[in-house]
Amino acid sequence: MFVRRIRNRQSRILISYIASLVAFILVPILLLTGIFLSNGLRQMESAYAVSQEYTLRQAIQNMDNDMKSFRQVAIQIATDPDVTPYVLNINNYDTILAIRKLAIYHAQVSFFDEMYLHINGDDNLYSGNGVISVNNFKNAGYRPQGEESRDEFDRYIAEGRPFALSVNGNGGYLVKKYDAKEYIAITYPWVDSGVHPLGSVVGLVESNYFTDILDISDKQYHENIYLFDEDVQLQFELENGPGFSLETIKLLMETYKKPGIHTGKVDGLSCFIIMGEAPTTGWKYIAVIPRSQFFLKYVRSENQVAAVITVLLVLCIVFGIVLAFRMYRPIRKLWSILEHVSPEQQNILEGLEPEMVKRGEWEHLHTSVTRIAEMNKTIARELEENKEMYSQSILKALLLGAVNAEHAQGTLAVQDIEFHEPCSLVIILYCMSPTRASQAEAAKALIEEQSLPGLHVLMLPENNGCLTLLWNTDPVLPPLEEKITDLYSVITGKTELDWLFAVGSCCDNLNGISTSYLEALAVGDSMQEKGRSGIYHYGEFRKVQESNELYQDILAYVDAHYDDNDISLSGLAEKFSLSSSYLSRFFRKCSGMNFLEYVTKRRIKKACCLLRDTDLKIKDIVEQVGYFDVASFTKKFRNTMGVSPAKYREQVRQDTDGADKAEE
Numbered sequence: 001m002f003v004r005r006i007r008n009r010q011s012r013i014l015i016s017y018i019a020s021l022v023a024f025i026l027v028p029i030l031l032l033t034g035i036f037l038s039n040g041l042r043q044m045e046s047a048y049a050v051s052q053e054y055t056l057r058q059a060i061q062n063m064d065n066d067m068k069s070f071r072q073v074a075i076q077i078a079t080d081p082d083v084t085p086y087v088l089n090i091n092n093y094d095t096i097l098a099i100r101k102l103a104i105y106h107a108q109v110s111f112f113d114e115m116y117l118h119i120n121g122d123d124n125l126y127s128g129n130g131v132i133s134v135n136n137f138k139n140a141g142y143r144p145q146g147e148e149s150r151d152e153f154d155r156y157i158a159e160g161r162p163f164a165l166s167v168n169g170n171g172g173y174l175v176k177k178y179d180a181k182e183y184i185a186i187t188y189p190w191v192d193s194g195v196h197p198l199g200s201v202v203g204l205v206e207s208n209y210f211t212d213i214l215d216i217s218d219k220q221y222h223e224n225i226y227l228f229d230e231d232v233q234l235q236f237e238l239e240n241g242p243g244f245s246l247e248t249i250k251l252l253m254e255t256y257k258k259p260g261i262h263t264g265k266v267d268g269l270s271c272f273i274i275m276g277e278a279p280t281t282g283w284k285y286i287a288v289i290p291r292s293q294f295f296l297k298y299v300r301s302e303n304q305v306a307a308v309i310t311v312l313l314v315l316c317i318v319f320g321i322v323l324a325f326r327m328y329r330p331i332r333k334l335w336s337i338l339e340h341v342s343p344e345q346q347n348i349l350e351g352l353e354p355e356m357v358k359r360g361e362w363e364h365l366h367t368s369v370t371r372i373a374e375m376n377k378t379i380a381r382e383l384e385e386n387k388e389m390y391s392q393s394i395l396k397a398l399l400l401g402a403v404n405a406e407h408a409q410g411t412l413a414v415q416d417i418e419f420h421e422p423c424s425l426v427i428i429l430y431c432m433s434p435t436r437a438s439q440a441e442a443a444k445a446l447i448e449e450q451s452l453p454g455l456h457v458l459m460l461p462e463n464n465g466c467l468t469l470l471w472n473t474d475p476v477l478p479p480l481e482e483k484i485t486d487l488y489s490v491i492t493g494k495t496e497l498d499w500l501f502a503v504g505s506c507c508d509n510l511n512g513i514s515t516s517y518l519e520a521l522a523v524g525d526s527m528q529e530k531g532r533s534g535i536y537h538y539g540e541f542r543k544v545q546e547s548n549e550l551y552q553d554i555l556a557y558v559d560a561h562y563d564d565n566d567i568s569l570s571g572l573a574e575k576f577s578l579s580s581s582y583l584s585r586f587f588r589k590c591s592g593m594n595f596l597e598y599v600t601k602r603r604i605k606k607a608c609c610l611l612r613d614t615d616l617k618i619k620d621i622v623e624q625v626g627y628f629d630v631a632s633f634t635k636k637f638r639n640t641m642g643v644s645p646a647k648y649r650e651q652v653r654q655d656t657d658g659a660d661k662a663e664e
Contacts, residue, residue, distance in 0.1 A: 014328050021327075022320035029316050033309050045294050049261050049272040052223065055216040056276055056287055063213050064278040066111055067163055067186075071280065073105045074188040074201040077117065085119050085198070088126050095131075103128025112203040113183060117190060118157050119199040142174040142183065142204065153185075160189040160200025163281045165235045174204060182207040210236050214285075220297065223289045228253070230282035242269075244288060253286060266290075395458055395470055399426065401514035423474065423506045426516040427484065428524045429467040429491070430500040432533050439495060440467050446494050450487070466524070470513065480506070488535055498533035500524065505538050550576070551590040554583075558595075562602040563626040569595045603627070604640045611649040618645050 077083050083098045106115040106128045116125040116137075124131050132141065134154070144153045156164065164187045174183045183204045190199040210227065215238055217223035222241020226249050229235055234246055244266060252273055256262045262273040269290045276285040397403040431439040444457050444467060454472035473483065488501055502524035504516030519538035527536050554576060561567050572595070573583040587595050603625040610621045619630055627633040637645050 014324065017324040017328055018321050021324045022317055025316045025320045026313065029313060041294060044297075045272070045291055048221070048294070049274065049289065052216065052272075052287060052289065053261050053274045053276075056214075056225070056274055056285060059213045059216055060276045060278050060283075060285055063210070063283075064280045066109070067278070068280045070109050070112075070186070070201075070203060071162070071188060073108050073115075074190060077102075077105055077201060078191045083117070085122070088117075088119065088124075088131075089122070099126065099128060099130060102126060109203065111209060112186075112205050114204045116202045116204075117199065118160070118202055119190075120158055122199075125202070145175050145182075157185070157187055157200055157202050160187045160202075162188050163229070163283070165229055184210070211238060214238055217287075221289065222293055223287060225285065225287045228284040228286075230284075232284065235283075241290065241293075249286060249288075252288070253284065263291075392458060395456055396460060398510060398513050399458070399460075399468065399470065399517045423480065423508070424470070424472045424510065424513055424516070425480075425506045426504040426513065426520045427469040427471060428502045428520045429469065430502065430524055430528060431466075431495075432498040432500060432531070439497060442495055443467055443491050443499075446491060447487070450490065452483075452487070468517070468520075484535060500527055500533050501535040502527065503535065503537045547586075547590070551586070554587065555591075558599065559602065562599050563606065563624060565626050565628065567599065567626070599626075600636055600640070604637060607633070607637065607645065608641070608648070611645055612652045621645070 080101060082101050087098050088095060102115070102117060106112065109115060114127055114129070116127045116132075118125055123135075124133055125137050138144065138150060138153070144150060165184060174185055175181070184207050186203045186205060187200045188203075190201050214225050214227065214236065217225070217238075217240050219240065224241065224243060225238045226234060227236040232250065232253065234249070237243075248267060252264075252266065253275075256264070256273050256275050259275045259277055262275065264271065264273055266273070266288055269292060271291060272287075272289040274287040274289070276287075277283070278285075394403065429440070429443060431443070433439055440459065444459065447455065447457055447467075447469070452471075452473075456470045456472075458468040458470065460466075460468050473480065484501065484503060488499065492499055502520045504518070504520035504523070505512075507513060507516050516538075523536050523538050523541045526541065554572065557572070557575065558567070569584060570580050573580045576583070578586070584595060587598070591598055593601075607621055607625045610616055610624065611618075614621075616624075618633075622628075622630050622633040625633070627636075634644055637648070641648055643651065
């Protein structure tokens with residue numbers, strides 16, 4: 001029943017595999033694609049905005065250059081003596097000359113359809129084509145259009161404001177009768193007295209002049225361009241796409257005053273806002289380009305990229321499905337194994353099935369396999385524990401010398417414990433803390449964490465909770481002393497306790513292991529009695545012992561023969577089969593003084609006793625302590641005791657008599 005239920009769920013597991021893998025592969029691809037498209041779109045938008053900003057700046061410059069030419073011509077007319085109100089008001093040859101001059105000036109600003117000179121108080125207008133009355137100008141030639149009246153137009157041309165485009169800011173046009181074309185009147189002061197203008201220069205230009213220059217947008221994109229005069233009055237607008245209200249455009253001009261490219265929201269749309277200003281006329285220009293239009297244009301322009309991305313996504317889906325089937329194959333094999341489980345295992349799985357089904361098919365499968373793995377792990381752990389116990393018993397017998405080395409090596413090889421290196425030794429670890437047993441367990445765990453090759457840890461009951469290490473290692477790379485020092489640093493550093501490492505001698509084969517073990521025990525017992533911690537090698541320990549024994553023998557001989565006249569360092573060296581120089585260094589190292597100082601000290605001490613306790617003459621005392629003459633003895637006695645021998649005897653006896661009287 002268990003296997004049958006698993007079979008019914010195979011499709012659900014496979015579908016979850018496919019869905020997860022396809023999603024895992026598609027998400028990065030889609031993310032990278034989105035980043036690629038986003039960067040490309042930004043570059044396209046920025047490039048178009050920069051291009052349009054440059055084009056608008058060129059258009060502004062061209063229009064401004066024309067207006068600058070108009071201003072220069074108006075200034076030339078104002079300073080030309082052949083063009084004055086007096087000359088223009090008399091009907092003779094000079095008037096004809098002035099009209100010819102006006103024709104020449106008009107040629108300098110050829111973008112005007114016609115250019116007139118207006119004099120305040122004069123009913124005529126003067127141009128290169130002749131003289132025309134104001135009424136004929138407004139009735140026969142041109143007539144004002146829009147909301148402004150004729151009186152307003154008269155006042156408009158009389159004021160002659162620099163570069164004024166309209167009468168009342170609403171784009172006042174003049175329409176020529178015979179061709180019905182729309183023209184715009186542009187004025188500039190002719191002569192300004194500072195109080196009342198004397199007249200103005202009026203230029204008539206086709207309205208297409210402005211629209212042609214400002215029509216810079218690519219027709220496939222929506223772009224709106226607006227022109228304001230220096231009083232921030234809208235004069236012209238070119239709208240290619242959704243338009244915006246005048247209030248919105250003026251708000252943008254107040255917000256973005258600096259010329260250049262800006263980004264912001266316009267009626268809820270994210271737009272590029274390009275600001276410009278003409279230095280001569282003071283006219284302000286603003287172009288608004290919605291950014292939402294670029295996406296579809298960009299995708300269409302990148303058809304090859306879109307095709308590659310589509311193919312890549314299809315390949316990712318196919319690869320995810322194939323990979324899901326490959327990952328699903330082990331589960332199929334697992335189900336086939338579960339079909340042939342033993343009756344005991346089947347009972348275990350059937351007993352857990354109702355609870356597992358409630359938690360879902362993945363938990364069902366996971367718990368079933370986990371239970372089987374736990375049974376196998378338990379069996380493997382029991383085998384490993386038995387194997388470790390057996391190997392520990394063999395190693396213990398090897399330490400105690402209770403087993404032949406060759407037999408032990410063969411038995412340990414079966415347990416995967418081999419001794420190939422040329423050096424083996426025993427180290428016993430003593431914890432100087434009262435809680436030795438628990439600290440030994442902690443130290444054992446730390447040593448096993450180091451995973452040192454050839455190191456075996458034993459806890460022998462007869463060692464009273466100490467750790468015994470059997471180390472089979474190479475003594476050269478790195479040096480054995482360095483390895484032991486590193487291990488000592490780890491143990492003391494992690495446990496924060498004092499430890500004693502008793503190290504036995506190295507042996508070339510396993511037959512010497514028991515000897516190394518006994519040496520480590522000897523070092524450990526001796527150092528424990530002295531309460532010392534650190535690392536102590538048996539070789540150094542043995543040298544110290546031998547040195548102590550030699551020193552005690554030498555000291556005993558000197559103490560027995562210091563009063564001999566012929567005792568000397570060379571004689572003592574010959575007695576103990578040593579060189580004089582080595583004996584001198586050895587004696588100083590052990591006693592803290594040289595040989596002669598020690599002999600002199602013993603002789604003076606003996607002399608003090610004889611001076612205090614006997615009535616012998618100083619001469620006799622000198623002979624008994626090993627000196628030849630009294631003078632030499634007296635000098636050495638004075639250097640040591642600070643007084644002469646006689647004075648010393650006198651002081652000692654006075655002190656003794658004084659003490660006796662005090663007692664009485």
